[in-house]
Structures are given as C-alpha cells and as structure tokens.
Amino acid sequence: MATTATPPPSNGPLVVQPLKRRHCGECGRGPLPLLVMEEGTPRCLDCADLGHLVFLPRGDTALTRRSREESGLSAVVVRFHRRRGRYERQGVLVEEAALARAEERCLADAEARRRRRTRDARRRAAEDVRFTDAFARNIRRLFPGCPADRAHAIAAHASVRGSGRVGRSAAGRALSEAAVVSAVRAAVRHTETPYDQLLMSGVARHEARRRIAAAVDGTMACWREGGPDGEGREGGPAWEGEDD
Incomplete structure (x- = not known):
C-alpha cells in the first residue's frame, strides 16, 4: 500500500516519521526525520513551530500520559507500516520541561511503590x-x-x-x-x-x-x-x- 495513506485523526498536531527521503517545502531542509503535512506539503518541525519539542518514544504509558498533561503543546508521532497498511503510533513530542516534570512524578511513584513492596x-x-x-x-x-x-x-x-x-x-x-x-x-x-x-x-x-x-x-x-x-x-x- 502506498505511503500516502491518510494518517489517523489526532487531538493536536500530528507528526510523521517518513519512510522516504522528504524535504521541507518551506525552507528546503532535509531529508527530514520528522515532518508535518500542511495542505499536502511537508514541513520540518521548525517551520511547523514544533521544533522546541522533544521526542518521547512509546512504551511507558504513565510517562507519556503525564508528559502530555504537563505540556502546553504536544504532538503525536506516527509512522506508516507497509505490511499492515496503516499508520502506527511511535511516540509523542512534548515540551522538555514538561517531560522533566513527568519524569519526577514517575520517579516519586516508583519510590512509593518500592516502599510499599518493602512493607508488604x-x-x-x-x-x-x-x-x-x-x-x-x-x-x-x-x-x-x-x-x-x-x-x-x-x-x-x-x-x-x-x-x-x-x-x-x-x-x-x-x-x-x-x-x-x-x-x-x-x-x-x-x-x-x-x-x-x-x-x-x-x-x-x-x-x-x-x-x-x-x-x-x-x-x-x-x-x-x-x-x-x-x-x-x-x-x-x-x-x-x-x-x-
């Protein structure tokens, strides 16, 4: 299936990990590891006003949820899976300070869980x-x-x-x-x-x-x-x- 399949709907900006070499239609930078499609034109994160965000890979549900809660602006990152014929979530982009606060909350929870396990x-x-x-x-x-x-x-x-x-x-x-x-x-x-x-x-x-x-x-x-x-x-x- 072609990689031009429509990405899934998302609350907030949607960022794509392209399978092919793509360049920004505004500044010409490329090849782009991440891009945003605007009116059919790929744009780099800086031109899409998302360049200040940091990438958090999928895998830690609690950290992802808390990072998005802490971040005023966030974006979902997806990549097209050819064999499955669909876009799949790869992680999120969040503000760096928000990620740091979320990590602190998760560490506090981990310490609380450790103490509870010790008591148990x-x-x-x-x-x-x-x-x-x-x-x-x-x-x-x-x-x-x-x-x-x-x-x-x-x-x-x-x-x-x-x-x-x-x-x-x-x-x-x-x-x-x-x-x-x-x-x-x-x-x-x-x-x-x-x-x-x-x-x-x-x-x-x-x-x-x-x-x-x-x-x-x-x-x-x-x-x-x-x-x-x-x-x-x-x-x-x-x-x-x-x-x-």
Missing part, C-alpha cells in the same frame, strides 16, 4: 514466621515425641509461601490434623528412611513407599507416644493471616 514483604515475612510457629506447635501437639527442632524444620518446609506444599493448601492453612499429619509423614519418609535412595536406584514410587511404610509408621507412632515432658499436647490450632 515485611508483613508477609512476619505472617510466615507466625504461621510456621503455629504449624510447628500443632506438630508438637499431635506428635509430642517429635523433637522441637525437627518439628520446626518440618513446619518451615511445609509452609514455604508459593511452594504448593501441604502447609499452603487450604487444609494446611487451617492447620487441619490431616494436613499436619501429611506434612510429618512426608518429612519422615524423606529424612528418616532410604526412600530417596530407592527412587534414585530406579525403584518405582509406589513400590518404594511400600518398602518403607513400616519404618514411617514406626517413627510416627514413636513420636505420637510423646516425649518425657509430654510438651505440646494442649491447645488447638490457632492462626490468623493470609497468603497473598
């Missing part, structure tokens, strides 16, 4: 600590013979945010007994038995589980019997927080 990260970290502690307490409640450090390690592994593990399931976050038992069973399977070695040697998962089932049940039964002080038997699950 701290809040989530505090929630994670409370949740892990609550999960560990419930392990000790159901398995009082489980050493405290092991209970905390199991809870920390099961409750990693975004991991998809049982501690982050709906049942896990509710600290249901089934979820706690499932987390403990998985930990015992991987750390107290040769289960991983069996898998690495090529034993099928179901067969490997069958072979170590007695060892898992034995360890869990021992932990259920309780330690010398019976610590952790009292109290039910308690957790408040949310997983963003």
Whole structure:
C-alpha cells in the first residue's frame, strides 16, 4: 500500500516519521526525520513551530500520559507500516520541561511503590514466621515425641509461601490434623528412611513407599507416644493471616 495513506485523526498536531527521503517545502531542509503535512506539503518541525519539542518514544504509558498533561503543546508521532497498511503510533513530542516534570512524578511513584513492596514483604515475612510457629506447635501437639527442632524444620518446609506444599493448601492453612499429619509423614519418609535412595536406584514410587511404610509408621507412632515432658499436647490450632 502506498505511503500516502491518510494518517489517523489526532487531538493536536500530528507528526510523521517518513519512510522516504522528504524535504521541507518551506525552507528546503532535509531529508527530514520528522515532518508535518500542511495542505499536502511537508514541513520540518521548525517551520511547523514544533521544533522546541522533544521526542518521547512509546512504551511507558504513565510517562507519556503525564508528559502530555504537563505540556502546553504536544504532538503525536506516527509512522506508516507497509505490511499492515496503516499508520502506527511511535511516540509523542512534548515540551522538555514538561517531560522533566513527568519524569519526577514517575520517579516519586516508583519510590512509593518500592516502599510499599518493602512493607508488604515485611508483613508477609512476619505472617510466615507466625504461621510456621503455629504449624510447628500443632506438630508438637499431635506428635509430642517429635523433637522441637525437627518439628520446626518440618513446619518451615511445609509452609514455604508459593511452594504448593501441604502447609499452603487450604487444609494446611487451617492447620487441619490431616494436613499436619501429611506434612510429618512426608518429612519422615524423606529424612528418616532410604526412600530417596530407592527412587534414585530406579525403584518405582509406589513400590518404594511400600518398602518403607513400616519404618514411617514406626517413627510416627514413636513420636505420637510423646516425649518425657509430654510438651505440646494442649491447645488447638490457632492462626490468623493470609497468603497473598
């Protein structure tokens, strides 16, 4: 399609990035990187009274919007796309001071967003600590013979945010007994038995589980019997927080 296709309508001046070598019909300057068509004649930005504006490429929507808000005069820059047969927006021309003010506003917003992300990260970290502690307490409640450090390690592994593990399931976050038992069973399977070695040697998962089932049940039964002080038997699950 010819490059003489009609550019799209625009509020304010419209500037074209020409595909061919064009010269200003008023001052003769050229070839022009940007031009304005007036009554069918190309004119350079200086002759079109837009030479004092600076080019802001497309890509940053917020910066573009704010630059046009700050600028008393602005223009849309387009270029014809031959394959698509249409003019496409390339950016805008705005006053340099307006662009500087818009950049300051965007930087202020970026700093505010950074501080908000930091606060959110701290809040989530505090929630994670409370949740892990609550999960560990419930392990000790159901398995009082489980050493405290092991209970905390199991809870920390099961409750990693975004991991998809049982501690982050709906049942896990509710600290249901089934979820706690499932987390403990998985930990015992991987750390107290040769289960991983069996898998690495090529034993099928179901067969490997069958072979170590007695060892898992034995360890869990021992932990259920309780330690010398019976610590952790009292109290039910308690957790408040949310997983963003």
